[in-house]
Amino acid sequence: MKKWKDKEEFKKIFIRKSHVAWEKDVRDLIPNEVYQTVAFMIRDLISEDWIKTNKMYVEKKVKQVYYFSIEFLLGRLLQSNLISVDMETVCREGLHDLGWDLDAIIPEERDPGLGNGGLGRLAACFADSLAALRLPGHGCSIRYQYGLFNQRIVDGQQVELPDNWLVDGYPWEVKKVDKAVNVCFSGNAYMRPDGEGNLECVYENYHSVRAVPYDVPMVGYHNDTVNTLRLWRAEYTREDVYRVLAKGNRHEAFRYKDNVQLISRFLYPEDSTEEGRRLRLMQEYFMVSAGVQSIVRHFKQKISPNIKVFGHYVAIHINDTHPALVIPELMRIFMDEEGLPWETAWDITTEVVAYTNHTILPEAMERWSIPLFKELLPRIYLVIEELNKRWLQQVRNKNPGDEAKAREVAILWDNQVHMAHLAVLGSHSINGVAEIHSQILKESTLHAFYSCFPERFNNKTNGVSHRRWLIQSNPQLAQLIDSAIGNTWRKHPEHMIHLSAYAADTAFLEQLDQVKRIRKNILASYIKAEYDQQIDTDSVFDIQIKRFHLYKRQLLNILHILNLYYALKENPNMDIVPRTYLFGGKAAAGYGEAKMTIKLINVVSKMINGDHCLEGKLKVLFLENYNVSLAQLLFPAADVSEQISTAGKEASGTGNMKFMMNGAITLGTMDGANVEIHHEVGDDNCVIFGLRADEVMKYYVHGGYSSWDLYRTNEHIRMLLTHLVDGSLGNGNYAFQMLYDSLLDRNDEYFVLKDFDSYCEAQKNIGCRYQNHYKWLQSSAVNIAHSGFFSSDRTIRQYARDIWHIKPVEST
Numbered sequence: 001m002k003k004w005k006d007k008e009e010f011k012k013i014f015i016r017k018s019h020v021a022w023e024k025d026v027r028d029l030i031p032n033e034v035y036q037t038v039a040f041m042i043r044d045l046i047s048e049d050w051i052k053t054n055k056m057y058v059e060k061k062v063k064q065v066y067y068f069s070i071e072f073l074l075g076r077l078l079q080s081n082l083i084s085v086d087m088e089t090v091c092r093e094g095l096h097d098l099g100w101d102l103d104a105i106i107p108e109e110r111d112p113g114l115g116n117g118g119l120g121r122l123a124a125c126f127a128d129s130l131a132a133l134r135l136p137g138h139g140c141s142i143r144y145q146y147g148l149f150n151q152r153i154v155d156g157q158q159v160e161l162p163d164n165w166l167v168d169g170y171p172w173e174v175k176k177v178d179k180a181v182n183v184c185f186s187g188n189a190y191m192r193p194d195g196e197g198n199l200e201c202v203y204e205n206y207h208s209v210r211a212v213p214y215d216v217p218m219v220g221y222h223n224d225t226v227n228t229l230r231l232w233r234a235e236y237t238r239e240d241v242y243r244v245l246a247k248g249n250r251h252e253a254f255r256y257k258d259n260v261q262l263i264s265r266f267l268y269p270e271d272s273t274e275e276g277r278r279l280r281l282m283q284e285y286f287m288v289s290a291g292v293q294s295i296v297r298h299f300k301q302k303i304s305p306n307i308k309v310f311g312h313y314v315a316i317h318i319n320d321t322h323p324a325l326v327i328p329e330l331m332r333i334f335m336d337e338e339g340l341p342w343e344t345a346w347d348i349t350t351e352v353v354a355y356t357n358h359t360i361l362p363e364a365m366e367r368w369s370i371p372l373f374k375e376l377l378p379r380i381y382l383v384i385e386e387l388n389k390r391w392l393q394q395v396r397n398k399n400p401g402d403e404a405k406a407r408e409v410a411i412l413w414d415n416q417v418h419m420a421h422l423a424v425l426g427s428h429s430i431n432g433v434a435e436i437h438s439q440i441l442k443e444s445t446l447h448a449f450y451s452c453f454p455e456r457f458n459n460k461t462n463g464v465s466h467r468r469w470l471i472q473s474n475p476q477l478a479q480l481i482d483s484a485i486g487n488t489w490r491k492h493p494e495h496m497i498h499l500s501a502y503a504a505d506t507a508f509l510e511q512l513d514q515v516k517r518i519r520k521n522i523l524a525s526y527i528k529a530e531y532d533q534q535i536d537t538d539s540v541f542d543i544q545i546k547r548f549h550l551y552k553r554q555l556l557n558i559l560h561i562l563n564l565y566y567a568l569k570e571n572p573n574m575d576i577v578p579r580t581y582l583f584g585g586k587a588a589a590g591y592g593e594a595k596m597t598i599k600l601i602n603v604v605s606k607m608i609n610g611d612h613c614l615e616g617k618l619k620v621l622f623l624e625n626y627n628v629s630l631a632q633l634l635f636p637a638a639d640v641s642e643q644i645s646t647a648g649k650e651a652s653g654t655g656n657m658k659f660m661m662n663g664a665i666t667l668g669t670m671d672g673a674n675v676e677i678h679h680e681v682g683d684d685n686c687v688i689f690g691l692r693a694d695e696v697m698k699y700y701v702h703g704g705y706s707s708w709d710l711y712r713t714n715e716h717i718r719m720l721l722t723h724l725v726d727g728s729l730g731n732g733n734y735a736f737q738m739l740y741d742s743l744l745d746r747n748d749e750y751f752v753l754k755d756f757d758s759y760c761e762a763q764k765n766i767g768c769r770y771q772n773h774y775k776w777l778q779s780s781a782v783n784i785a786h787s788g789f790f791s792s793d794r795t796i797r798q799y800a801r802d803i804w805h806i807k808p809v810e811s812t
């Protein structure tokens, strides 16, 4: 790996580079120019390794995995890349000599908003682990011009502003014009005899869109592996524009250009309209077709002309169902372009593809209307139709007269394309993302498929990159761990378990306390600077940061806070451990209840923070625009990790792991990976409350819970709900009718009220535990020690071994 020898060399290169790039004296650079200069210098360091990595994969003919994901939530890359090439100190010192502070330069990079939440961030951690483990694996996604919206809070309400993250350019990407491919939409497709007794497909009158890749390096930690994240952008071709222009209609030509570019313009365009849904389906096929075409082309050019051995060299992973069209796209290419018969094409396809499911919420399962699908992707539809026909024939032969069975597993049903069913049928491996989630998939959501293909189902509990979420986000804690157990954990996170021996070491615990204090102070300074609010670093920092959704139950959290507030008003001498409650997260623009919950939090926050009687006891803040960079400030500062989803609803959660790694205590339900965190650390070191998943399920199936009954019998609940709608919150300006309705008229689908008392107890329990500060620190240490299991390195090793069958590639 190339490096800067020392800070002197760094400065020399920096000055030369910035002269060429900006035609300015170094003293006149603006911070953004400094950021870009350093980024280009890092690109220089890694470029040889990047070329070499690809060459090595080809020369050694190793099997490679391509991880298709509609989102990659990378976060900033400057610091993580500096850490990977082990040049952070040299860079910091060099910049310092030149009058710049690296910490002031880092925020110049805009967070690439190429994701919504957990699923996209998981993909980024996986790319990080693949490179760190020297595994031959690459990402495939879309280069959205606009990321998810920027969130502002105005008058307590979420306002969505465009996230034009590319305005200043993106120094990490490389446009590869020569690697462009064409993706075809619409037109007519039909089968006709090929003259040799078989059928062949004719596909004509389609529109083609040019897909141009932008490659981003995924730099391995302290090794010389540089993998690739390939992001596709939709472009029009000059020839196509001329063709339209030749018809004499300039407006038509502009419309054509616009429509093509629209494909990669926004992450998740509004899907409440037919037009929005159409665009989303176009994005999915665009990414899939471009990605698959480029993989097949590379295989044929560089690996083998024999397409039948494709599966020995290529694994394709689909991150949820958004890329599931990989399956019919591979079939199309194998049959229409490579001339393989259906059966052979199908065998190779299922050999190659594997699928991860991330949700069991029925409303989150992807389905497309058949008329829309047929119109946009006529050739792909024919493949799916044939697949569905063959599959249902098999199912009906096995289960004669059982139409319910056919319905349960059909890809085409009720005028819809069921993407999860397509994904399961076309994959040799189907996995959930935590033990409990994988169990629910087998027993309930995908039970019918599990009966057909039990051997395909498996679990891969999620993990997070301890490099980003500990080494980079919390260097103080990382150093403390080094001083206790040495630094081998940085490459082998499972070694963190050796910290267990320090959970009873007073000197270590005191230092751990110091580290937490430092991190709480850093967060407090940020909050002071951004919100002009003073938060008490002696209080418990209790944090819930994640997307807003009814099932994640931010509402439960804020109702408890409101209850505490009323209790304190009634009894000002009540003895409580001072608390700072922090929230962050975005609500989908069209999700009324989620946006209303944000508003409720802000109204309650204003009321509580403005009440001087509560000073030193209770503070509530909603932090705007939660993203990866803000997350890096929040996880290290947390005492309590709020993981309070309705049991059975959160597939895994990954924030829970980042909190744990930074020494926070989980306050959670037995849901997702919380179950495994609880298993690792035991009852003494986390606080579990609420209904269990099987109890929730029983209520759904057999009934027996009435939120109105609770309302009538529980005076606290009655009082809280009354205040939601009687105008007493926010000076009578706000009525939270929508939330009231979801809790009562819609019978509290997510058991917020049912779990309320149990949650209040759990909060009291947290207070008691915190008061015994020595024990609290012990718990914190135990959590850190056991967080090694939740490193994405462990997860990726399991995928590599059990699903992809790929091995690390050592440089020669």
Ligand code: T68
Residues within 6 Å of the ligand: 116, 117, 118, 119, 120, 122, 358, 359, 364, 433, 462, 650, 651, 652, 653, 654, 672
């Ligand atoms: C999350 N899913 C799960 N989905 O909710 C979370 N969905 O429990 C899990 O830890 C995480 O995946 C990683 O496995 C998502 O984040 C989405 O973002 C999403 C986006 C579009 C459509 C459906």
